[in-house]
Amino acid sequence: MHVPDGFLDAPTSVVTGVVAAAGVALALKGARRELDDRTAPMAGLVAAFVFAAQMINFPVGAGTSGHLLGGALAAVLVGPFTAALCLSVVLLVQGLLFADGGVTALGTxxxxxxxxxxxxxxIVFRGLLAVLPKRLPTVALCSGVAALVSVPVTALAFVGLFAIGGQAPVSLGAVATAMVGWHVLIGIGEALITTVVVSSVLAARPDLVYGARGVLTSRPLQIRTGEAAT
Incomplete structure (x- = not known):
């Protein structure tokens, strides 16, 4: 889904650049509340994993390509503000060093x-977690559903931008069909990967999962005592 140079017109790219700058500034401020001795190392691992996953691109037609996004996964593992920074750094490196996504389209x-x-x-993750039982397996399930929803919604957002300022010689219908249709399938794959990764981290170190902190603190303290000798 990396947008290349020239796919959107200059005014649209400028507006998305302003939105991106404001979003990163807000994320920098919010990440101060999320980063600690547990979140900071995990943020580096998350950025590396998303970077590697996003480098695997495949064409989906109408001049666009598809790959894993990792937004929901990063948000659940390290928090939404830190996740936004991780994704921004990944996109910056990919655009400047690997020509994956245009430099003028970086804001987009x-x-x-x-x-x-x-x-x-x-939002989907927190909404589901608010109404479902507060258990660790629920955290993994909610993260998978959040990933499933986030991918096609992001594709729809791109289609909306293309409808406003699309420059490529491709019809809006073709772009919408290719992006939304394929990204529903990509969302299913991303949901599976997100569920597996979050489940694995929860099994080993649940305290490292930012999205599980409320669940861990709500669990009652259990004191185990040895059986009396007979």
């Missing part, structure tokens, strides 16, 4: 990945 990509994907993923 940050808006889609760091704001829309992370924001939608976190």
């Amino acid at each position: 990509n940050v808006t889609l990945f760091s704001i829309v994907a992370v924001g939608v993923g976190w």
Whole structure:
């Protein structure tokens, strides 16, 4: 879903650049409340994992490509503000060093990945967790559903931007069909990967999962005592 140079017109790119800058500034402020001795190392691992996953691209038609987004996964593991920063750094490195996504479209990509994907993923995750039983397996389930929803919603956001300022010689219908249709399938794959990764971290170190902190603190303290000798 990386947007290349020239795919959107200059006014749209400028607006998304302003939105991206404001979003990153807000994320920098919010990340101060999320980062601690547990979240900071995890943030580096999350950024590395998302970077590697996003480097695997495949064409989906109409001049666009698809790959994993990682927004919901990052938000659940390290918090939404830190996740937005992780995705922004990944996009910056990919655009400047690997030509994956245009430099002039960096604001657009940050808006889609760091704001829309992370924001939608976190809202869906927190919404589901608020109404479902507060258990660790629920955290993994909610993260998977959040990933499933965030991917096609982000694709729809891109289609909306293309409808406003699309420059490529491709019809809006073709872009919408390719992006939304394929990204529903990508969302299913991302949901599975997100569920597996979050479940694995929860099994080993649940205290490292930012999205599980409320669940851990709500669990009653259990004191185990040895059986009396007979």
